[in-house]
Amino acid sequence: MxxxxxxxxxxxxSQIILISNKSEILKEKIGKENVFDFSIGSPSVYPPKELNExxxxxxxxxxxxxxxxxxxxxxxxxxxxxxxDYLNKKYNLDESPDYIYLTHGASSALSITINALASKNDEFxxxxxxxxxxxxxxxxxxxxxxxVSPDKNFLPDFxxxxxxxxxxxxxxxxxxxxxxxxxxxxESVISEISNILRKAEAKYKHPIYLISDxxxxxxxxxxxxxxxxxxYYDNSIVIYSFSKVISIPGERFGYILLSNRMADKxxxxxAIKGSGRAxxxxxxxxxxxxxxxxxxxxxxxxxxxxxxxxxxxxxxxxLGYEYVKSDGAFYLFxxxxxxxxxxxxxxxxKFNIFIVPSEDFGVKGYERVSYCASEExxxxxxxxxxxxxxxYEAQKWKT
Amino acid sequence: MxxxxxxxxxxxxSQIILISNKSEILKEKIGKENVFDFSIGSPSVYPPKELNExxxxxxxxxxxxxxxxxxxxxxxxxxxxxxxDYLNKKYNLDESPDYIYLTHGASSALSITINALASKNDEFxxxxxxxxxxxxxxxxxxxxxxxVSPDKNFLPDFxxxxxxxxxxxxxxxxxxxxxxxxxxxxESVISEISNILRKAEAKYKHPIYLISDxxxxxxxxxxxxxxxxxxYYDNSIVIYSFSKVISIPGERFGYILLSNRMADKxxxxxAIKGSGRAxxxxxxxxxxxxxxxxxxxxxxxxxxxxxxxxxxxxxxxxLGYEYVKSDGAFYLFxxxxxxxxxxxxxxxxKFNIFIVPSEDFGVKGYERVSYCASEExxxxxxxxxxxxxxxYEAQKWKT
Numbered sequence: 001m002x003x004x005x006x007x008x009x010x011x012x013x014s015q016i017i018l019i020s021n022k023s024e025i026l027k028e029k030i031g032k033e034n035v036f037d038f039s040i041g042s043p044s045v046y047p048p049k050e051l052n053e054x055x056x057x058x059x060x061x062x063x064x065x066x067x068x069x070x071x072x073x074x075x076x077x078x079x080x081x082x083x084x085d086y087l088n089k090k091y092n093l094d095e096s097p098d099y100i101y102l103t104h105g106a107s108s109a110l111s112i113t114i115n116a117l118a119s120k121n122d123e124f125x126x127x128x129x130x131x132x133x134x135x136x137x138x139x140x141x142x143x144x145x146x147x148v149s150p151d152k153n154f155l156p157d158f159x160x161x162x163x164x165x166x167x168x169x170x171x172x173x174x175x176x177x178x179x180x181x182x183x184x185x186x187e188s189v190i191s192e193i194s195n196i197l198r199k200a201e202a203k204y205k206h207p208i209y210l211i212s213d214x215x216x217x218x219x220x221x222x223x224x225x226x227x228x229x230x231x232y233y234d235n236s237i238v239i240y241s242f243s244k245v246i247s248i249p250g251e252r253f254g255y256i257l258l259s260n261r262m263a264d265k266x267x268x269x270x271a272i273k274g275s276g277r278a279x280x281x282x283x284x285x286x287x288x289x290x291x292x293x294x295x296x297x298x299x300x301x302x303x304x305x306x307x308x309x310x311x312x313x314x315x316x317x318x319l320g321y322e323y324v325k326s327d328g329a330f331y332l333f334x335x336x337x338x339x340x341x342x343x344x345x346x347x348x349x350k351f352n353i354f355i356v357p358s359e360d361f362g363v364k365g366y367e368r369v370s371y372c373a374s375e376e377x378x379x380x381x382x383x384x385x386x387x388x389x390x391x392y393e394a395q396k397w398k399t
Numbered sequence: 400m401x402x403x404x405x406x407x408x409x410x411x412x413s414q415i416i417l418i419s420n421k422s423e424i425l426k427e428k429i430g431k432e433n434v435f436d437f438s439i440g441s442p443s444v445y446p447p448k449e450l451n452e453x454x455x456x457x458x459x460x461x462x463x464x465x466x467x468x469x470x471x472x473x474x475x476x477x478x479x480x481x482x483x484d485y486l487n488k489k490y491n492l493d494e495s496p497d498y499i500y501l502t503h504g505a506s507s508a509l510s511i512t513i514n515a516l517a518s519k520n521d522e523f524x525x526x527x528x529x530x531x532x533x534x535x536x537x538x539x540x541x542x543x544x545x546x547v548s549p550d551k552n553f554l555p556d557f558x559x560x561x562x563x564x565x566x567x568x569x570x571x572x573x574x575x576x577x578x579x580x581x582x583x584x585x586e587s588v589i590s591e592i593s594n595i596l597r598k599a600e601a602k603y604k605h606p607i608y609l610i611s612d613x614x615x616x617x618x619x620x621x622x623x624x625x626x627x628x629x630x631y632y633d634n635s636i637v638i639y640s641f642s643k644v645i646s647i648p649g650e651r652f653g654y655i656l657l658s659n660r661m662a663d664k665x666x667x668x669x670a671i672k673g674s675g676r677a678x679x680x681x682x683x684x685x686x687x688x689x690x691x692x693x694x695x696x697x698x699x700x701x702x703x704x705x706x707x708x709x710x711x712x713x714x715x716x717x718l719g720y721e722y723v724k725s726d727g728a729f730y731l732f733x734x735x736x737x738x739x740x741x742x743x744x745x746x747x748x749k750f751n752i753f754i755v756p757s758e759d760f761g762v763k764g765y766e767r768v769s770y771c772a773s774e775e776x777x778x779x780x781x782x783x784x785x786x787x788x789x790x791y792e793a794q795k796w797k798t
Contacts, residue, residue, distance in 0.1 A: 264401075
């Protein structure tokens with residue numbers, strides 16, 4: 001009798017959530033220190049000290065009614081201006097505070113944007129591997145998910161990409177640094193995607209939006225300039241979250257930014273505001289809106305993730321696990337030792353290791369290992385990963 | 400090219416927002432103290448002092464990673480249990496923490512619930528006058544809004560209600576204390592609604608859900624017991640927000656509670672969780688989840704609203720404005736002096752008075768006056784309301 005789609009989205013919960021829940025149960029049973037939980041991408045390093053300072057600042061210095069009142073749906077002008085000024089300076093852009101809409105994190109930003117763009121029979125292209133909830137947002141907006149295969153380096157297979165574009169293509173979603181692989185799209189990749197889309201727009205005579213989902217934008221562990229997508233493609237939409245950069249995933253704060261050079265930016269921005277209203281959003285937390293301008297450019301101790309990554313890489317090198325070479329986000333994508341990577345994840349649980357099979361991200365044969373974890377837990381997991389490897393080697397001899 | 404529905408929800412913004420925006424522009428021009436802004440229902444009294452104390456408490460005593468991490472979609476067990484325990488004790492109920500889902504305020508709770516229940520061709524019954532965004536949530540879920548007329552006391556016209564129920568009726572939405580009239584449904588009204596629905600369920604052989612939207616539950620200015628809807632009707636769903644009771648509308652914190660006696664509560668709860676996921680919600684603010692247990696039962700200075708109400712009533716009595724007698728929320732519903740109440744609201748703006756025409760709530764001939772305002776502003780508005788009355792009396796002589 002109820003909405004069957006809604007029931008399905010709950011019953012078929014993402015593997016990340018299911019596996020993370022299992023690890024929580026085991027932690028209660030055998031103690032947190034004995035469970036190697038690398039399932040969830042929830043920041044494991046402290047927020048910058050400025051976060052608490054800024055909380056103290058607003059509660060001591062802002063009138064409580066001002067601090068907690070409704071704001072306009074798109075957010076306070078001062079906050080929007082501060083964010084856009086920061087981006088313009090850092091990435092040498094020319095974006096406008098009139099086309100940024102503050103949200104409850106990246107998930108709501110994605111859901112609002114997809115629902116704002118989608119008409120019936122529209123297609124949204126995603127690049128595998130990709131975050132499973134893209135499917136939910138796209139299908140819930142009565143549109144179709146079209147998946148492009150990765151190349152051997154887990155970059156888009158451009159040949160496949162070109163084949164998948166057609167007159168129904170409404171938008172393309174990219175996510176760099178990538179969840180689950182950690183791979184980063186450099187300038188040449190963004191340029192190539194943009195060129196392909198411009199040709200397709202000319203051919204089909206309608207805009208194709210490039211939605212860039214960037215919650216890991218600051219989690220880059222090599223020297224490079226981040227290719228900010230609005231510089232390369234006019235019909236681009238940036239989705240951002242403060243969850244990872246300042247370790248506040250539970251506070252749900254992010255934004256949607258439209259390129260100032262988008263031809264129909266007013267119509268798209270109206271659609272975003274109307275979509276937000278229809279999905280039940282009123283405004284992002286006013287208290288965090290007041291705080292965010294002082295937190296721009298501040299980060300949690302992201303270097304810890306670099307250390308964690310190195311620990312895992314050294315361990316996997318020594319034990320003979322293969323993994324995708326990457327430099328971003330806080331994930332390693334390791335090759336499954338089992339031909340069935342869902343089964344591999346289940347077997348790993350017998351060794352108290354919790355990792356997410358790549359099926360959840362639309363590809364086979366891999367596992368996502370989140371290095372949002374303590375150094376101690378990573379070091380301590382050595383024996384478990386060793387035993388897991390030995391278990392599979394023993395299996396091999398048997399067959 | 401974009402979602403036309405979404406554009407319409409933004410372009411056809413609610414009158415409350417449009418009129419409130421106009422008042423803000425005038426405030427910047429002639430000074431806040433010269434604008435009589437009674438347009439928006441945004442709390443005007445300070446949060447309880449315990450709010451800041453509790454913020455200090457959590458930032459000083461909770462590990463920052465714990466304080467800001469993701470929680471389960473439905474919310475922390477401790478918080479859910481504290482809320483349900485509080486309700487069970489206060490209203491003598493037997494509800495379960497397993498059927499409460501924490502949300503970003505009442506708006507997201509309504510949007511999630513309606514989307515969770517709605518299938519194509521479903522009808523949702525609302526009682527006029529009612530909050531305009533109910534239309535948006537219902538239509539966006541591809542269902543139909545069915546409006547029941549009020550009786551002369553702005554209670555449901557039960558004759559009309561019975562006529563409007565049919566085999567397509569999925570749910571009925573009530574809102575008491577009511578926005579915009581301030582009218583409260585007493586036990587006899589809730590009982591009568593429940594009886595009518597039980598008969599209809601038996602006749603059409605499917606559940607009909609009673610959604611009770613209760614952000615003003617604590618804003619009752621007479622002696623009465625609040626008839627908690629789960630006591631009267633098994634298939635009931637309570638929507639709540641902490642926005643009004645502790646003056647934190649910008650922080651977006653509320654919940655959805657299913658009656659423990661709902662026959663298909665597990666399926667409905669799954670649909671709610673899946674609907675929340677599809678609309679882009681991950682969890683309510685973790686920091687506020689940690690704080691809320693200590694804030695249950697605390698209130699802003701709600702007595703100020705009682706005083707404001709009296710000030711307005713005395714003023715309207717003296718000036719000869721008619722209004723609906725009511726005892727709840729923070730609104731008075733006054734009769735328009737113009738046969739066209741939209742025009743009346745516009746004329747009022749010439750006297751720097753900002754009030755919302757009842758058309759926005761699905762009825763004609765009235766204006767909503769919010770008494771979320773300072774005593775000073777209400778007192779100072781006397782001359783403006785007087786001049787407005789005189790203006791209309793002069794018009795009368797002319798015709």
